[in-house]
Amino acid sequence: MGLDFVGQGAGQTDGNIITTTIDKVVNWGRKNSLWPMPFGTACCAIEMMATLASKFDLSRFGSEAIRFSPRQSDLLIVSGRISIKMMPVLKRIYDQMPDPKWVISMGACASCGGVFDTYTLIQGVDQFIPVDVYIPGCPPRPEDLIDAVLQVQQKITSGASPKGVEAVYE
């Protein structure tokens, strides 16, 4: 969690004193309230919907508030193949998201083009937007997407900057 309890333990200290740093508290909040922007263009999006629905229930990890506006979200889930006509749209949506923002490249097509090695398909969205977590699979299981969200949470907890921030400020 990143929070240190002072005293004999939580609940036993009269004043419940907690010492920490601002960064840790902020990251703790960010981690547990990731708002995903779904960019579903293919069958991976079906798995993403299953992940959000009741059986797999992504809200257990604090990520159930799906935003269909990039301006209100901080996690972009690219799930599906991206054509050369769609790439400018994806780029613009990424640019519209406020910092800090993280990107999950879900499935083989978004990560490397998958089986579609053709004239019209982007061979990996990481050529154009920074990607934090890749998910292999065609399509990946909902558990894989949950795992990717947990990996993003770990990155946030560790205090590491998102890939996009590194790209901008370094």
Next chain:
Amino acid sequence: MSEENQVEEQPKPLVLEKLEANHADALLAQDESRGTIVVVIHKEQAYAVLEYLKTDPELAYTFLVDVTAVDNSQMESELMQFDYARFMVVYQLYSYQGQCRLRVKVPVHENDLSVASVTELWQGANWLERETYDMFGINFEGHPDLRRILMPDDFEGYPLRKDYPLRGRGERESFNFDKQNV
């Protein structure tokens, strides 16, 4: 009596009879492919024949299922049949009245890629012809809005032609975000 003698001669399909009677000069070839009648029509009369097929009360091929094209440039046997016409524009028709299908093919030479648009006959041909233009570069004359439908507007080339490389000409790596109308 053997079984062969019992099999009756199939009557000639009505559509072939009527085409032979009314548009004999336009009819280049006729064939059957897996139960579908196929007719090859001369390009200059293609619109007139398609109009006839649609409006004739006995035939009434009122439903245009699909418009597409075939690039025969690497099929020597196909090329030879119709005077080395590289492309074959294909119209798939269906008649609700007769409950039967018809495939109309129109050979198109590479040095003259224009075919009369059938958007006047079927509104639905609009996007189908745009797709054929996008993928093969066939110009449909009289089309109200002939521009690309699948590929980006600034795309160069026609990707379903056989001489177009499968992995493209570098367009998926060299990307100009400014040129796109996002």
